[in-house]
Amino acid sequence: MSKIAAASPSRSPSQKKFLNKSSNLTAYAAWDVDGRVVTMETQFKELQNMLNTTLAQRKGEDEALEQAKRRVSDLEENRRKLDERNEQLKDDLDVAREEKRQLQHDMEKQRWEHARAVDDIERRHRETTDDLSRQHRTAVDNLTRELGQLKDQETKEHQQRLDALTRHYQQELEDERLRRDREVQEVRTRMSNEYHDMDMALQRKDREVQEMRVDANNTQAELDREKALRNNLQASLAELSASNTTLEAKINSLKSHIEFLESDSKAQSDSFSSMEARLQDALRVADEARQKLIKEETERRVLFNKYQELKGNIRVMCRVRPALDGSEGEEARISFPDDKTSAEIVLAGPEERSSLGAVSRKNYPFEFDRVFTPEKQNEEIFDEISQLVQSALDGYNVCIFCYGQTGSGKTYTMSSDDGMIPRATHMIYDTMTKLKEKSWEYTMEGSFVEVYNEDLHDLLTPTDRNSSDGKAKKLEIRHDEARKQTIIANCKSVQLNSAASVEKILREAQSNRSVAATKANERSSRSHSVFILKLVGENLATGERCEGTLNLVDLAGSERLKHSQAEGDRMKETQNINKSLSCLGDVIEALGRGTGHVPYRNSKLTHLLQYSLGGNSKTLMFVMVSPLETHLKETLTSLRFATKVHNTHIGTAKATKRIKSADS
Incomplete structure (x- = not known):
């Protein structure tokens, strides 16, 4: 609306001074009627002008008011339309909300029905899988046991027969x-004596012939004078000829005797050849038996690996350590409902009080490949992992690691006097000795490192001996993509020729490992330790070569800062x-998602164990559980992580094998 500026009224003329009874003026206008008329006319004109101006202003204001009224009317109409549209939208919204509520109800119902159907299917599938797995394990165990018994019986009987034949033929031959x-x-x-006699006779005859020749020469010289002696000489020559004939006959007789002896020697040689042929047959049978054993060993490795693949290349086992004494605190409520397969564990959660004052506990069930109760010893636990140690001897990458909160028994399980590391090395040496009968020769070397504050340290070389200037050499992790093996540069590697050498490096590594006291554990491991065993085997008969790696990992305990109250370096x-x-x-x-990128390099630990966690390995995880009520939250966290690992599939492992070339 346009604004019209109001005109300022004209200033009133100054009032004239008139005479009255009260005035005391010396100069006054007296009664000037004309002047006053003129003044009034002037004022009337001014008033008329002001009135005209006011009327013009009022007209403009009326027009502006009409325009404003029309604008208000338009706005009222728009408001009415918007109100109608708003009411319509509200109705539509109510309808949509009702449809949404109905859809949500239907969706919840379908979701509940689908979840129940999925649970039923999963339960039936799990029961079927468990039955098939148990049947297959039973069949495989029976076949393996029968095969082992038949092989041992056949080997023993064949070896006994072979030994008896060998001893018999060797005795006869001797x-x-x-x-x-x-x-x-x-x-x-005899021949030497006869040859000696014959030589003596020939020498005598030679001397006689020589003497006769001398006599003949003398006779020939005196031929003219002694012709009478010619007949005598001829007679002597005839006798000598007869003697020579006799000697020749004797020589022929000796030659015949020699030929007879030579023919007897040939018979002896034929007998020796027959004995040698029989001995070669026995050796050939022994070699065929040895080749059969080598073939059976190869078939055993293939069947053993298939059996391990059926169990899964990544396995999870749970161990509950026993309570040391009553001073540790109240024990948590842990039960083991599955007595047949020992694969389930149930934890009772913390007490919860309802609004009515009722106290209840929520149960948390977990299922793994095997659950060990507190009464189980290291010997029974090692029986489960011994198959993976055999896989390392067969040329596979194997990783066994312990996970759990601090103070749950990880180091005791791995590095104690009868822990997994000493038992694994003893088993390896025993198996290496047995495999020598099947032409397998093994060498073993070990290294021991720790991951401390995301840095790699060599536990077999203390810092003050790492270099000439006392500074620690930097260890570098290098991966061989072709052979799927990990090499740690500047890390000390020790040839292990006996179980005693393994125990020695274990003591040395334990003394160099980083430990410290915290509120949660008086002697808490502050680093992850990794014991690396490289096993190289070669079959001298077939030229086959295998390279396996066994990684035994003791992870540092997970802990909450609030519980451990760590400060500073801790x-x-x-x-x-x-x-x-x-x-x-x-x-x-x-790995469980099967995505292309796996973040191995986010941590030194995962970078080091890249080929032990990926698809080219057999992995076993021990989740260690504390029995105490105060550690219940950490225990649940550990078991949930272990469940996630248990549900992960990493593919099929491949052995590192090759046949030795002829020129090598």
Whole structure:
């Protein structure tokens, strides 16, 4: 609406001074009527102008008011239309809300029905899978046991027959050889004596011939004078000829005897050849038996690996450590409902009080490949992992690691006097000795490292001996993509020739490992330790070569800063430990999803164990559980992580094998 500026009224003329009874003026206008008329006319004109101006202003204001009224009318109409539209939208919204509520109700109903159907299917599938697995394990165990019994029985019987034949033929051969040696010696002695006699006779005859020749020469010289002696000389020559004939006959007789002896020696040689042929047949049978054993060993490795693949290349087992004494605190409520397969564990959660005051506990069930109760010893636990140690001897990458909160028994399980590491090395040496009968020769070397504050340290070389200047050499992780093996540069590797050498490096590594006291544990491991065994085997008969790696990992305990109350260096250690364990969980989760990228490099621990966690390995995880009520939250966290690992599939492992070339 346009604004009209109001005109300012004209200023009133100044009032004239008039005379009255009260005035005291010396100069006054008196009664000037004309002047006053003129003044009034002037004022009237001014008033008329003001009235005209006011009327013009009022007209403009009336027009503006009409325009404003029309604008208000338009706005009222728009408002009415908007109100109608709003009411319509409200109705539509109510309808949509009702449809949404109905759809949500239907969706919840379908979701509930689908969940119930899925649970039924999963339960039936799990029951079917368990039945098939048990049947298959039973069949495989029976076949393996029967095969082992038949193989042992056949090997023992064949070895006994072979030993008996070998001893018999060797005895006969030795007796025949001694007898023939005696006969040959006697013949040689007789022949030597006869040859000596014949030589003496020939020498005598030679001397006689020489003398006769001298006489003949003398006779020839005196031929003219002694012709009478010619007949005598001829007679002597005739006698000499007869003697020579006799000697020749004797020589021929000796030659015949020699030929007879030579023919007898040939018979002996034929007998020796027959004995040698029989011995070669026995050796051939022994070699065929040895080849059969080698073939059966190869078939055993193939069947054993298939059996391990059926169990899964990544397995999870749970161990509950026993309570040390009553001073540790109240024990948690832990039950083991599955007595047949020992694969389930149930934890009772913390007490919860309802609004009515009722106290209840929620149960948390978990299922793994095997659950060990507190009464189980290391010997029974090692029986479960011994099959994976055999896989390492067969040329596979194997990783066994312990996970759990601090103080749950990880180091005791792995590195105690009868822990997994000493038992694994003893088993390896025993198996290596047995495999020598099947032409397998093994070498073993070990290294021991720790991951401390995301840095790699060599536990077999203390810092003050790492280099000439006392500074620690930096360890570098290098991966061989072709052979799927990990190499740690600047890390000390020790040849292990006996179980005693393994125990020695275990003591040395234990003394160099980083430990410290916290509120949660008086002697808490502040680093992840990794014991690496490289096993190289070669079959001298077939030229086959295999290279396996056994990684035994003792992870540092996960802990909450609030519970451990760590400060300073201990707090930094705890943060790095929890970070690396979180990265381990991320790697396991990525492997379970089957995504292309797996974040191995987010942590030194996962980078080191890349080929032991990926698809080219056999992995076993021990989740260690504390029996105490105060550790219940950490226990639930550990078991949930273990469940995530248990549901992960990492593919099929491949052995590192090759056949040795002829020129090598």
